[in-house]
Amino acid sequence: MSKKILLEHINVPGIQGYEAYRKVGGYASVEKALKMAPLDIVEEVKKSGLRGRGGAGFPTGMKWSFIDKKSGKPAHLVCNADESEPGTFKDRYLMEKLPHLLIEGMITGSIALEAHLSYIYIRGEYMWVYRILERAINEAYANGWLGKNIKGSGYDLDVHVTCGAGAYICGEETALIESLEGKRGNPRIKPPFPAVSGLWGNPTVVNNVESIAAIPYIVNNGGEEYAKIGVGKSTGTKLISASGHIKNPGVYEIELGLPVDEFMNSDEYLGGMYSDRPLKAVVPGGSSVPILPAELFYKNAKGEPRLMTYESLSDGGFASASMMGSGGFIVYDDTTCVVRNTWNFSRFYHHESCGQCSPCREGTGWMEKILWRIEHGYGNMEDIDLLWEIQRKIEGNTICPLGDAAAWPVAAAIRHFRDEFEFHVKYPEKIKDRNHFVAEPWEKVKHLVKKEEVLV
Ligand SMILES: Cc1cc2nc3c(=O)[nH]c(=O)nc-3n(C[C@H](O)[C@H](O)[C@H](O)COP(=O)(O)O)c2cc1C
Ligand code: SF4
16 A cells, blocks of 8 residues: 555545644644745755655755845745646645645745745636635644744745736746736746745745645755665655546555556555456556557557656657646546547637637647547548647647647547548548547557558
8 A cells, every 4th residue: 555645634524624723733834844944845855855746846945945045135935736637636625634744834834935925826727625724823822833923033034925817828927926916817938037036036935735735844854765665766655646538536645666567456445447447558647648549559660668756657758658737637548539639629728729829829729629639530641630730830849838739639649540530531431430439449549540650
């Protein structure tokens, strides 16, 4: 069984409230941090090897060390609780069940950065979670963990929760900062990075909810202890939100390094395929990461068993692998239409593009239209190549990574499932029903088209 660091106390009655949280050792990391030199806390986080859990996997300690403490400007810690990536719902679970864990991490992290004003930016759709956080923050103030002169240390800190208005792009850290400043959530051109010029032009660290929630354990137990969990550069535990055609959907805390096979098929985790149908594909890290066909899922291109680590899930590059991303694990059986799924994702990215750069603003719309055509039986073979060209021209040519996030799922779908796109073009009468592969699963009709390799 995986060690639990974040969700260890999730089943303690009343753990949402201050008293129960304090009884299981809550806020001990704040007491310890107040006695440490801020740079020593940063050092512990570096030693832990913790990588940002928001999607990019950037080392948290290193990010913290970029804050220029000599700039004379106040620093800020901003918690990214925007969580809008389709398939990802782990931060919601953590904040809903363990709000004080996040607040403890915010205080300890702020002490490390010498920040006296920090924010939690939460997506507008999580209004009930916003209220849970507000209540917990009020309890933290009432018990002397926030406000002036925390526990007689002379250290002052305020933490505010701010609600977004429901835009996916506000999860991108610079758009989030713009939104926090009261402006439209348009991503900024980087550099300068937030560590140099972030909120109100001050040095700012933006971290994901799960990254911040891991800080209390690291401070209490030391970075080296945290680094003992996991494999190689994938240290610690990771929350995975699992959905789709599996027996046990939900949020799981796993030790990084867990074999993919065990995660998928053991009763402790996903319990195997729902209705025992064949596995067709998996999107292991939220809608932005490449879809992985079943044959590349359990083993990498070298035939080695795949592990739940940043490295193993991306081993082989996009030609034969995917990414850990935000841990939004979506499983598809053979009744899933990959074209329809890709069209659905494309609709989302087109809708969420902020429109600042033309490859993303125009390209996401073109991809959505072409995918609609193919899915509804009006496509032709040139459309598939056109789609390929458009996604190529978006990737890497935009201000923020939303463009890449829109391009990668399309590229992977064509790369691995081109035969399915061709099937849609060649047999429009067979896809009239929107649930066409439910009526006639892909396994039964795929012999009608020849699988062509897309070499990239
Ligand atoms: C379009 C877009 C949406 C994003 N949404 C989120 C999000 O909802 N939550 C999050 O933590 N990071 C999100 N990110 C990543 C953030 O920009 C940033 O890398 C992250 O908050 C850093 O925290 P971490 O280092 O702890 O992972 C998003 C990035 C992009 C490009
Ligand atoms: S890539 Fe898209 S979302 Fe990002 S800045 Fe450009 S238009 Fe906006």
